[in-house]
Amino acid sequence: xxxxxIPFGPQHPVLPEPIHLKLVxxxxxxxxxxxxxxxxxxxxxxxAQKRDFHQMVQVVERICGICSMIHSLxxxxxxxxxxxxEVPRRARLLRTLWSELxxxxxxxxxxxxxxxSFGFESLFMQxxxxxxxxxxxxxxxxxxxxxxxxNVIGGVRAxxxxxxxxxxxxxMAGFERDMNRIRSxxxxxxxxKSRTVGKGVLTREMAYELGxxxxxxxxxxxxQDMRQLGYAAYGDLDFEPVVEAAGDAYARCKVRFGEVMQxxxxxxxxxxxxxxxTDPALAAKVKGRPEGxxxxxxxxxxxxxxxxxxxxxxxxxxxxxxxxPTFANVPPxxxxxPGVELADVPVLVLSIDPCxxxxxx
Amino acid sequence: MFDALVTRARxxxxxxxxxxxxxxxxxxxETLACLTPMxxxxxxxxxxxxxxxxxxxxxxxxxxNHRNKKVLQALYExxxxxxxxIAIGACGxxxxxxxxxxxxxxxxxxxxxxxxxxxxxxxxxxxxxxxxVAALGKLRQKAVxxxxxxxxxxxxxxxxxxxxxx
Numbered sequence: 001x002x003x004x005x006i007p008f009g010p011q012h013p014v015l016p017e018p019i020h021l022k023l024v025x026x027x028x029x030x031x032x033x034x035x036x037x038x039x040x041x042x043x044x045x046x047x048a049q050k051r052d053f054h055q056m057v058q059v060v061e062r063i064c065g066i067c068s069m070i071h072s073l074x075x076x077x078x079x080x081x082x083x084x085x086e087v088p089r090r091a092r093l094l095r096t097l098w099s100e101l102x103x104x105x106x107x108x109x110x111x112x113x114x115x116x117s118f119g120f121e122s123l124f125m126q127x128x129x130x131x132x133x134x135x136x137x138x139x140x141x142x143x144x145x146x147x148x149x150x151n152v153i154g155g156v157r158a159x160x161x162x163x164x165x166x167x168x169x170x171x172m173a174g175f176e177r178d179m180n181r182i183r184s185x186x187x188x189x190x191x192x193k194s195r196t197v198g199k200g201v202l203t204r205e206m207a208y209e210l211g212x213x214x215x216x217x218x219x220x221x222x223x224q225d226m227r228q229l230g231y232a233a234y235g236d237l238d239f240e241p242v243v244e245a246a247g248d249a250y251a252r253c254k255v256r257f258g259e260v261m262q263x264x265x266x267x268x269x270x271x272x273x274x275x276x277x278t279d280p281a282l283a284a285k286v287k288g289r290p291e292g293x294x295x296x297x298x299x300x301x302x303x304x305x306x307x308x309x310x311x312x313x314x315x316x317x318x319x320x321x322x323x324x325p326t327f328a329n330v331p332p333x334x335x336x337x338p339g340v341e342l343a344d345v346p347v348l349v350l351s352i353d354p355c356x357x358x359x360x361x
Numbered sequence: 362m363f364d365a366l367v368t369r370a371r372x373x374x375x376x377x378x379x380x381x382x383x384x385x386x387x388x389x390x391e392t393l394a395c396l397t398p399m400x401x402x403x404x405x406x407x408x409x410x411x412x413x414x415x416x417x418x419x420x421x422x423x424x425x426n427h428r429n430k431k432v433l434q435a436l437y438e439x440x441x442x443x444x445x446x447i448a449i450g451a452c453g454x455x456x457x458x459x460x461x462x463x464x465x466x467x468x469x470x471x472x473x474x475x476x477x478x479x480x481x482x483x484x485x486x487x488x489x490x491x492x493x494v495a496a497l498g499k500l501r502q503k504a505v506x507x508x509x510x511x512x513x514x515x516x517x518x519x520x521x522x523x524x525x526x527x
Contacts, residue, residue: 010432012411017381017389018429039429040383043462050461059458065387065483109390112397128397135394146387146483357385 003031008345010039017356021349025342033337033345035330041360045320052315053079053290057151063322064358065146066109067300069102071358072151075320077231078296078309079153083288088281090274091155092233097270098142098150099232099298104175104263105134106301107256110353111186114253117346118195123185130178133171140164155283165271176264179257186257196250200336200348203247210335213328214303215259216352219252221245226299237269249351256353259301289313300325302353324358368504371417371443372497374406378416378440382433382469384423387483388450392420400486407493413439418496420489421475424452424459425466437473443503445496448475449489451482458482 004025010018018039024032047059060075061068073095080087112127135145141160142148150156160168186192202212207220217224218241225241227234242258244251290311297306303325310319329352336348381389395402396409410416413436425433437446448469451457455468469475476499479492 010429011380011413011436017386018432039432040381040423040426041428041464042383042424042426042459043464044459047459047462062385062387062458062482065385066390068385068387125398128394129399132394132397132399144483145485146390147385355386357383 048320074298096233213325220247326359388422
């Protein structure tokens with residue numbers, strides 16, 4: 001049998017981002033996949049030595065445009081821990097609210113791209129139509145559709161008025177109705193199931209050993225969610241990680257769908273807590289400069305994100321190190337690919353929800 | 362007459378190629394959002410294609426770095442003339458917040474000629490649609506052959522001059 005090497009990427013219609021995979025195929029069956037990265041590497045971690053630690057908030061936000069809010073949340077939490085700043089509870093609740101909005105818009109984006117990867121274009125269009133509701137909420141509350149830029153060190157810079165809170169509740173009801181309407185197509189349709197069930201199976205043991213993160217890990221039956229650490233205001237909220245046992249592409253799709261529904265419930269809980277919160281303070285005063293080192297973890301839509309920050313009393317930080325979930329999910333992807341048909345490669349690559357600009361920075 | 366028909370068809374229904382060139386995804390998801398029901402650029406006859414050989418308009422988002430600059434150049438050269446390039450977002454224009462980073466070459470115009478610049482961080486879908494519509498004007502100019510046999514701003518491939526206009 002002839003072995004052929006087929007290049008996949010860096011410019012590929014199914015990928016919004018450049019990643020390159022060399023696929024060694026034999027009779028349409030993938031034998032090996034060799035990744036090549038570096039197309040989006042900009043060297044953002046080094047910028048920490050040129051910008052002061054307040055300006056870095058804007059830079060880390062642009063590590064990834066999809067989960068930007070959660071990147072800056074993690075960075076700000078790290079700096080606050082280093083400097084011993086107590087963040088007001090209202091600010092923590094608002095941060096949680098925006099990070100849940102980001103999670104649901106990221107998952108909707110992914111569900112749409114996933115549908116597009118096996119050619120279900122109308123489902124892609126419908127999911128992105130629903131996603132616009134979330135972007136409208138972002139724009140009305142923070143002033144920008146995608147990169148909301150609400151975090152500052154010590155708190156947040158925007159308040160959500162009571163009128164806006166009522167509107168968000170109304171939008172959430174509409175959002176939930178839309179999601180329930182699309183549920184049967186997304187999760188029970190023959191087209192979707194025939195392309196995803198049993199494809200790219202990652203067993204519980206493999207997921208654990210290869211160090212998968214986020215929905216890939218939870219889709220293989222391991223209930224690990226960094227939100228359970230209780231950072232921001234997650235400690236005050238009541239939720240359980242969404243877990244599926246099957247470990248295939250369909251299970252990962254189900255986990256993400258479940259997390260969108262979970263986000264809706266969380267937003268409602270947060271709005272309930274916000275109504276009870278009497279202290280109007282949005283941000284604590286920041287004095288001094290960061291000194292020491294700290295490791296901070298948050299749950300991004302794609303999984304666990306880890307920041308290591310080191311400061312030595314200068315306005316610039318000495319080191320910012322980011323470990324992103326896609327980096328953790330590349331080895332599981334490479335383990336999934338051998339043995340699948342070439343036509344399933346786009347589906348499987350998308351099933352880990354690759355975020356290359358996070359990974360390469 | 363045939364030329365006029367081709368030009369008209371090109372401007373009426375441009376095919377768009379999107380390349381993410383080291384962007385943070387913000388502009389990319391806004392470019393994709395243009396295709397979806399809320400903005401729906403297909404009503405202007407635009408289709409997103411994956412093959413540079415089919416494309417008339419190249420949408421580039423993000424900064425150029427030392428690795429993807431060859432990919433960007435290759436994509437540009439594979440596109441048939443006449444073609445227009447749109448740089449999207451603050452990074453595509455000048456490097457944006459990343460301009461001081463060590464692996465950033467700068468804006469898209471350091472590598473390939475850019476016809477339309479769409480600012481914003483990230484650029485809004487309305488701005489991107491506006492940029493594409495502005496680019497179509499340039500495409501029309503480039504497609505109409507001048508007396509010299511070259512396009513409006515002389516950015517045709519050298520071989521085009523030898524064989525006359527398309």
